[in-house]
Amino acid sequence: xxxxxxxxxxxxxxxxxxxxxxxxxxxxxxxxxxxxxxxxxxxxxxxxxxxxxxxxxxxxxxxxxxxxxxxxxxxxxxxxxxxxxxxxxxxxxxxxxxxxxxxxxxxxxxxxxxxxxxxxxxxxxxxxxxxxxxxxxxxxxxxxxxxxxxxxxxxxxxxxxxxxxx
Numbered sequence: 093x094x095x096x097x098x099x100x101x102x103x104x105x106x107x108x109x110x111x112x113x114x115x116x117x118x119x120x121x122x123x124x125x126x127x128x129x130x131x132x133x134x135x136x137x138x139x140x141x142x143x144x145x146x147x148x149x150x151x152x153x154x155x156x157x158x159x160x161x162x163x164x165x166x167x168x169x170x171x172x173x174x175x176x177x178x179x180x181x182x183x184x185x186x187x188x189x190x191x192x193x194x195x196x197x198x199x200x201x202x203x204x205x206x207x208x209x210x211x212x213x214x215x216x217x218x219x220x221x222x223x224x225x226x227x228x229x230x231x232x233x234x235x236x237x238x239x240x241x242x243x244x245x246x247x248x249x250x251x252x253x254x255x256x257x258x
Contacts, residue, residue: 111173112147116220120147120175123210124200129153135176135191135199142180142187144203148172151197155189167231169194178225181207 112120124147129135135146138157152171156164167189170176180187181204202210211218 111171112175112224113220114173116175116217117147117173119214119217120202120210121200123202123206125202126198126200129193129197129199131193131195133193135193135197136187138188138190139186142177142185142204144201145178145181145207146176146191147200147202148174148176149198149200151199152194153191153197154194155191157189175221175224178221179228182221182225 126149129151135153136143148170150172152169153174153176154169155167155176157167158164170191176191177187179185184204211221
């Protein structure tokens with residue numbers, strides 16, 4: 093039981109670390125096109141060309157990678173206030189994770205051109221995005237290093253993997 097509690101607490105801490113500050117959320121919301129993603133549907137998929145960022149308004153999603161052996165490696169659960177796809181969008185790279193709705197979600201999408209134009213003259217908001225992105229890049233790096241060698245189907249960077257030292 094204490095092991096489950098620790099994993100749940102770690103998961104909640106990671107989720108909070110990737111939430112945007114309220115000011116940033118308020119500034120980005122008018123740029124977004126709102127839509128609904130049903131439980132089990134993908135918001136975006138690993139390896140596909142980026143289309144922009146996604147703001148989670150309601151619901152939750154999970155982010156995961158699939159290694160070369162086809163094993164899913166969970167990264168984190170995200171909820172309202174989270175911004176998804178920042179590294180891919182700002183670096184013009186394919187998405188590193190797959191984002192799947194864990195329940196029906198209300199999200200907003202902002203294409204990369206609109207985001208870049210908006211941020212051009214907003215230094216404070218850029219710094220908030222850099223802060224979120226640096227945390228996400230740390231998770232991406234850890235997940236990438238770990239997925240090279242892990243074949244445990246229950247693996248999670250949040251402490252679930254029984255065969256790993258992560």
